[in-house]
């Protein structure tokens with residue numbers, strides 16, 4: 325199975341947004357790249373994980389209740405969708421797609437159905453499920469990968485890296 329890092333780097337190289345939404349942002353690991361470039365980022369997390377500044381607006385909220393008041397060029401969701409039940413994730417993805425500008429992108433790093441924590445209730449998709457959800461978009465990346473080893477027990481996750489463009 326491929327390693328995640330080079331695929332993530334490839335995806336990031338393709339992105340040149342004017343506006344970014346990072347859902348379940350944590351410390352904005354992925355949107356930091358855009359924050360540092362002065363691009364407007366809205367970041368949402370249910371915990372108080374980061375402070376708003378200049379071009380970063382932090383919204384403390386459950387992503388299931390986030391009200392989209394405008395569209396974004398890029399919506400990011402990394403390490404977040406498995407916290408939602410399958411139906412909740414499908415509903416959120418529909419909203420995300422609707423609130424992405426034409427030619428804009430959605431970028432996800434999801435726990436895959438091959439994860440041992442997959443309880444079949446929460447959103448642990450396989451590549452086919454993501455293909456289906458984005459059948460009306462151009463799918464640029466949809467790859468099952470191994471994360472780097474981390475944590476006390478140096479464990480790894482089987483994740484899907486997914487990038488699609490609204491056509």
Ligand SMILES: C[S@@+](CC[C@H](N)C(=O)[O-])C[C@H]1O[C@@H](n2cnc3c(N)ncnc32)[C@H](O)[C@@H]1O
Nearest residue numbers: 348349350353369370371385386387402403407
């Ligand atoms: C594994 S961390 C990932 C953080 C970041 N996206 C990243 O890639 O580093 C998951 C984050 O999702 C947040 N989270 C989990 N469920 C959420 C929900 N329903 N609404 C908003 N944030 C949520 C947690 O507070 C946590 O900051």
